[in-house]
Amino acid sequence: MLVLILSGLSAVSFAGVGEGRGLYSAYCQICHGARGEGQTMGKPLTDNPAKRLMDQELVDVITDGRAGTGMVAWGGSLSDVEIFDIASFIRNLQGMPPLLLNDPNAPISDDPNALAGELLFNGSVGCATCHSYREKGGSVGPNLDGLTSRLDEAALLQALMNPSASIVSGYGAKEVEQGDGTIIRGRYRNDSELAVQIQSEDGRRWLTYFKERVTAIRDSDESLMPDTFARLSANEQQQLLAFLKSL
């Protein structure tokens, strides 16, 4: 199934309208008309009800059809990409902007600020060591897809400027103190009568400590997230924020 991003901010691979046109005339035109004006067996695709379909709904109706009508499901005979191309051609007939496809390799946004922020996130600032979006990145901190649907501006700024002020549940840190006094911190993962398991701060290793062999195991009220953000320049902060808001 295709996953579409519906926001105008998101990026972007535009489908080949050319291919969509050919497929449309082969399979759809007979009922919907060459210009989407509608025919006896099918309704117009350029009227308001059809224009009001969201991108995902448009793709879904072509894929799954409308039960009990002449509009059969095309998902079995056309590939996802072909359906996407046809849907894009329909948008073209409607005089509407093209569909946006969530291509995992496409940049997240066409806003230059957000693009610069994405580079910082994955590069020098190192957020991606601990955080994922679109299924890539680390797992020490929460996945950040759809971040702005759960954090408003104030909560987002607090999470960035002062990570320990409130710690996302399930992402707390444990400290293990060993006999020689060294302390290991990491994301708390598992506990049993015998042992505690934590994920190292760089996310790479899952470490098991037997309780009888360590001096102490404590919950930490300090976030594993460093306060890197607070130390960035105003410009870099703004770029990262633009990127986070586009997720």
Ligand code: HEC
């Ligand atoms: C045999 C005739 C027929 C063919 C072929 C056909 N359709 Fe349809 N289509 C219909 C009918 C009838 C409806 C109206 C269904 C309903 O009552 O909701 C419809 C509805 C739709 C809708 C929803 C429009 C709206 O306003 O909700 C879209 C989009 C659509 N068709 C696209 C396509 C595409 C793309 C193809 C080719 C791959 C295609 N159809 C092929 C008969 C057809």
Ligand code: HEC
């Ligand atoms: C060493 C790992 C680590 C690094 C590096 C890191 N974070 Fe985090 N981050 C976490 C952890 C763990 C949490 C959850 C605990 C908390 O709330 O502080 C978190 C929480 C967050 C949250 C709140 C998420 C939510 O769902 O409420 C945001 C936003 C965030 N980080 C963004 C960033 C950004 C942007 C960077 C880069 C500047 C960054 N993080 C770097 C580990 C990290």
